[in-house]
Amino acid sequence: DGGITQSPKYLFRKEGQNVTLSCEQNLNHDAMYWYRQDPGQGLRLIYYSQIVNDFQKGDIAEGYSVSREKKESFPLTVTSAQKNPTAFYLCASSTGTSGATDTQYFGPGTRLTVL
Amino acid sequence: QQQVKQSPQSLIVQKGGISIINCAYENTAFDYFPWYQQFPGKGPALLIAIRPDVSEKKEGRFTISFNKSAKQFSLHIMDSQPGDSATYFCAASNNNDMRFGAGTRLTVKP
Numbered sequence: 750d751g752g753i754t755q756s757p758k759y760l761f762r763k764e765g766q767n768v769t770l771s772c773e774q775n776l777n778h779d780a781m782y783w784y785r786q787d788p789g790q791g792l793r794l795i796y797y798s799q800i801v802n803d804f805q806k807g808d809i810a811e812g813y814s815v816s817r818e819k820k821e822s823f824p825l826t827v828t829s830a831q832k833n834p835t836a837f838y839l840c841a842s843s844t845g846t847s848g849a850t851d852t853q854y855f856g857p858g859t860r861l862t863v864l
Numbered sequence: 865q866q867q868v869k870q871s872p873q874s875l876i877v878q879k880g881g882i883s884i885i886n887c888a889y890e891n892t893a894f895d896y897f898p899w900y901q902q903f904p905g906k907g908p909a910l911l912i913a914i915r916p917d918v919s920e921k922k923e924g925r926f927t928i929s930f931n932k933s934a935k936q937f938s939l940h941i942m943d944s945q946p947g948d949s950a951t952y953f954c955a956a957s958n959n960n961d962m963r964f965g966a967g968t969r970l971t972v973k974p
Contacts, residue, residue, distance in 0.1 A: 753907075780960055789873070791953060791966040792908075799960065839907055843960060851896040851957045855907035 752776065753856035755840050760861045762827070762834070770825045770859045772840030779845030781823035782853060785809060786837040795838075798823055799845050827861060835863045867891055868956050870965025877972050883941040885968045887954035890935065894956035894963075899928065899939050902951045902967075911952070912939070944972045 753774045762768045774781065780799045784792040794807030798817040812831025817823055823842075827834045837860050841853040870887045877883045889897075896915055900908035914921045914928040914937065921928045927940040941948055949972050954965040 755907075789966060791870075791964040794962075797960075841907075845960065851960055851962065852898060852910055852913065853962060855900075855909070857907045858905070860905075 753840060753842055753854060755838075755856035755859050757859060758857065760859055762861060762863050764863055765829045767826055767828050768861065770827065770838055770840075770861070772823045772825065772856060773821055774823075774840075774842045774854075774856075775821060776842055776854065777820070778842035778854075779820070780843045781817070782841040782843075783807075783813070783815065783823070783825045784839045784841065786839055786858075792839065795825065834861055836861060867963040868954060868965045870954050870968060872968060873966070874969045875971070877944045877970065879944065879946060879972055879974050881944050881972075883939075883944045883948070883970055883972070885939045885952055885954070885970070886936065887938065887956075887965050888934075888936045889956045889963075891956070891958065891963075892935070893958045896957040897928070897930065897937050898955050898957070898962075899926075900953045900955065900964075902953065908953060941970075944970075946972045946974050948972050 756771045782797040783795040793809050796815040798804035814826045839858045840856040843853045868889050898913035899911045901911045902908040912923050912926045925942045930937045951967045951969050953967045
């Protein structure tokens with residue numbers, strides 16, 4: 750059963766703590782992405798990776814960090830430097846080639862709440 | 865700067881009616897235009913997509929109309945059903961750089 754999994758589904762964090770969100774895919778996709786979703790603002794790109802051991806900042810990377818040590822995994826760390834981290838976080842993957850195969854497939858999301 | 869503008873923000877349609885959501889983009893380099901459907905608490909799921917070499921694509925009750933010269937595209941949902949109630953996002957992409965509209969919350973009343 751191929752797809753993208755994210756864990757945990759819900760995450761609560763105290764101010765000042767770092768937390769790591771997990772994203773795993775078994776679609777053999779090269780590219781992986783992290784988005785943040787806030788009400789009424791659509792999806793905003795945090796980080797993306799087109800190949801193992803390489804990643805680039807998206808539009809709102811400040812306060813976040815990522816790693817891409819394996820093709821299947823792209824964890825996101827929300828650091829204490831992120832001023833407003835409460836949001837719904839979505840991980841996606843794609844084959845990594847341009848054109849019709851640009852389709853991004855999304856995981857079920859992690860809802861992070863800062864207490 | 866918002867590269868993809870989506871309207872309306874919310875839409876209420878009666879069962880059996882037609883739902884129409886519009887998007888406009890700025891970057892002429894975009895070459896792939898998907899629509900995603902998202903239910904509360906879930907990740908977006910690809911609904912239908914189009915490339916700029918065609919003006920229309922239909923899959924079941926869902927149709928994308930694409931106007932390259934106007935840099936606009938729209939989603940039409942025919943015979944709308946209560947189960948279609950969800951948030952819909954348009955997107956535009958080039959070389960894996962995908963930009964999303966702000967979303968339209970569709971409610972289909974029985």
